[in-house]
Amino acid sequence: MVLVERAKIYEGTRIPSPIPTVLQVDPALREEGDILEVNFGPNHPSTHGVLRLVVELNGEQVVGLAAVVGYLHTGFEKNMEQKTWWKAITYPERIDYLSFQYNELVFVLAIEKLLAVTPPAKATWMRMLLCELNRIHSHLIWLGTAALEIGAISMLWYTFRERDAVLDLFELVTGVRMHTRYFQTGGLAEDIPPGFFTECRKFVDMFPRRIDDYEALLDRQQIWLERTRGIGLLSAEDAVALGQSGPVLRASGVDWDLRKAEPYLAYDQVDFNVPVYENGDVYDRYKVHIDEMRESTRIVQQCLDGMPEGPWIVDDRKIVLPPRDELHTSMESLIHHFKLVTEGYRVPEGEVYVGVESARGELGCYLVSDGGPRPWRVKFRAPSFVALEATATCMSNALVADLIAIVGSLDTVMGEVDR
Amino acid sequence: MSWDSVPGFIGERMEHGETTVVVETARLVDAALRLRDEEGFNFLADIAVTDYLGWNGRPVAGYWGSATGRDINLPGSWGLARTPDPKPKRFSISYHLLKVVSGATDAPRLRLQVWCEDGEPVPSVVPVWPTADWHEREAWDMLGIRIEGHPNLTRILMEEDWEGHPLRKDYPLGGEPVRFSSAE
Numbered sequence: 001m002v003l004v005e006r007a008k009i010y011e012g013t014r015i016p017s018p019i020p021t022v023l024q025v026d027p028a029l030r031e032e033g034d035i036l037e038v039n040f041g042p043n044h045p046s047t048h049g050v051l052r053l054v055v056e057l058n059g060e061q062v063v064g065l066a067a068v069v070g071y072l073h074t075g076f077e078k079n080m081e082q083k084t085w086w087k088a089i090t091y092p093e094r095i096d097y098l099s100f101q102y103n104e105l106v107f108v109l110a111i112e113k114l115l116a117v118t119p120p121a122k123a124t125w126m127r128m129l130l131c132e133l134n135r136i137h138s139h140l141i142w143l144g145t146a147a148l149e150i151g152a153i154s155m156l157w158y159t160f161r162e163r164d165a166v167l168d169l170f171e172l173v174t175g176v177r178m179h180t181r182y183f184q185t186g187g188l189a190e191d192i193p194p195g196f197f198t199e200c201r202k203f204v205d206m207f208p209r210r211i212d213d214y215e216a217l218l219d220r221q222q223i224w225l226e227r228t229r230g231i232g233l234l235s236a237e238d239a240v241a242l243g244q245s246g247p248v249l250r251a252s253g254v255d256w257d258l259r260k261a262e263p264y265l266a267y268d269q270v271d272f273n274v275p276v277y278e279n280g281d282v283y284d285r286y287k288v289h290i291d292e293m294r295e296s297t298r299i300v301q302q303c304l305d306g307m308p309e310g311p312w313i314v315d316d317r318k319i320v321l322p323p324r325d326e327l328h329t330s331m332e333s334l335i336h337h338f339k340l341v342t343e344g345y346r347v348p349e350g351e352v353y354v355g356v357e358s359a360r361g362e363l364g365c366y367l368v369s370d371g372g373p374r375p376w377r378v379k380f381r382a383p384s385f386v387a388l389e390a391t392a393t394c395m396s397n398a399l400v401a402d403l404i405a406i407v408g409s410l411d412t413v414m415g416e417v418d419r
Numbered sequence: 420m421s422w423d424s425v426p427g428f429i430g431e432r433m434e435h436g437e438t439t440v441v442v443e444t445a446r447l448v449d450a451a452l453r454l455r456d457e458e459g460f461n462f463l464a465d466i467a468v469t470d471y472l473g474w475n476g477r478p479v480a481g482y483w484g485s486a487t488g489r490d491i492n493l494p495g496s497w498g499l500a501r502t503p504d505p506k507p508k509r510f511s512i513s514y515h516l517l518k519v520v521s522g523a524t525d526a527p528r529l530r531l532q533v534w535c536e537d538g539e540p541v542p543s544v545v546p547v548w549p550t551a552d553w554h555e556r557e558a559w560d561m562l563g564i565r566i567e568g569h570p571n572l573t574r575i576l577m578e579e580d581w582e583g584h585p586l587r588k589d590y591p592l593g594g595e596p597v598r599f600s601s602a603e
């Protein structure tokens with residue numbers, strides 16, 4: 001099999017100037033008068049939501065590009081300011097609807113940081129397990145759709161089969177397939193149901209073989225290789241300057257993962273590797289995603305083995321709803337329940353920023369509390385929003401046919417971009 | 420470690436294990452360059468703007484009650500145990516910085532903060548961290564911060580002809596005009 005020689009990663013910065021996110025057409029080229037402006041989106045099946053790219057073409061070459069976002073803006077941050085803290089937990093999951101557990105996690109962790117509450121070990125490990133399952137879920141959707149967009153249609157059916165298995169596990173634990181709202185301030189909303197561990201082990205045993213299947217389908221397929229190798233280049237320096245994180249940054253050769261650099265939950269107690277690739281092209285982003293699914297499966301395995309016994313939520317009646325059965329016998333519990341549901345708990349005054357490594361990169365949550373029962377300000381650092389800033393850099397001198405592969409490889413979710 | 424050698428240093432505080440360094444708005448770019456080039460904060464994670472209008476008791480939309488506490492007759496209010504500490508100006512702009520070193524086992528973070536009043540210009544940090552481009556556009560769009568020297572300061576999430584800045588505290592809830600109603 002003859003493989004195309006991969007372009008070496010370029011030297012020097014390719015970030016456009018003066019606007020880092022807009023690729024501007026060279027005035028001399030524009031003078032020649034052969035520039036065609038094409039609107040790509042907002043409603044195009046392969047834009048992962050509603051993204052509009054204004055592309056200027058010289059023949060088949062992309063010479064100008066500007067990303068226009070905001071079509072999915074729903075005002076989550078404004079809405080959350082109107083809700084009590086614990087009612088607002090429902091919102092973040094809908095921001096990035098593919099890695100919902102991370103959004104929930106980062107918000108809950110930020111509240112816990114303000115409250116200075118430490119959840120019990122069982123809750124921490126279960127959060128870690130569900131988050132890694134969620135990473136698998138998110139990467140599976142990415143792999144299926146990214147491959148679909150550049151013609152490998154069969155991938156979608158295989159990845160969605162396993163995605164459904166992950167969603168079944170979520171349903172088993174939380175009762176809901178997506179947007180679970182299972183993480184509660186101080187721990188988990190409910191205990192882990194019996195039977196979950198058996199089902200989850202079945203998945204963990206089965207899944208690595210399925211990843212091998214995906215690789216077998218794609219890794220040696222000439223069309224896939226030619227359409228992904230050597231395009232969408234992003235150097236390590238450019239990636240850091242553009243604030244890239246997650247798989248995009250790791251595919252550019254930067255060994256950076258918040259789970260290692262700033263271990264939250266119990267990531268310092270599990271063994272896993274951070275996949276890093278050097279070339280910064282679409283193919284390497286694909287490899288990072290595939291390897292991360294393997295590592296996530298390993299973490300899930302270790303969580304199943306090391307899951308501690310004990311309570312799933314802290315015993316602090318000022319923050320946590322009392323057990324349901326106590327409401328019939330205890331006046332105190334009834335009062336606590338009533339106060340928490342109607343007015344919520346108060347969170348001490350202050351500001352915090354918490355970052356976690358979501359499926360797409362550094363997901364941050366900045367919270368300001370005035371000491372009242374509602375957040376004063378909630379701001380999410382959305383990795384997809386930042387990833388789209390790199391489109392102009394990745395697309396310089398690319399062909400229009402590569403546009404979909406490159407935008408797809410940045411793994412953006414428009415709900416998170418527009419919030 | 421002390422940060423008082425940062426250009427334009429006003430103050431620093433340590434809360435919840437996070438360091439915040441407040442600098443003068445006019446010297447923001449000097450401070451940013453110093454932190455990037457000498458302290459190694461090469462990664463700008465986020466720019467978060469907060470509107471503190473009504474923070475210390477003025478009744479505005481989104482806030483129930485007065486300086487003496489929240490009105491307990493309104494639903495969902497508990498009354499503040501104490502009024503929060505006053506803030507120096509209306510808006511705070513927090514630059515969440517991170518030191519990204521390949522293969523590192525620690526992630527030093529720093530919050531660089533400036534304060535400004537409504538309409539007061541804030542210098543752009545796009546030349547320092549290119550990723551600030553969209554974050555600053557969002558700061559303008561959502562909270563109306565006048566970023567000075569930004570190469571392309573247009574609205575990003577709202578439509579181009581949108582009036583007002585939705586995340587401000589005086590922006591009315593349900594602020595979109597209703598075009599049709601049953602009374603017509």
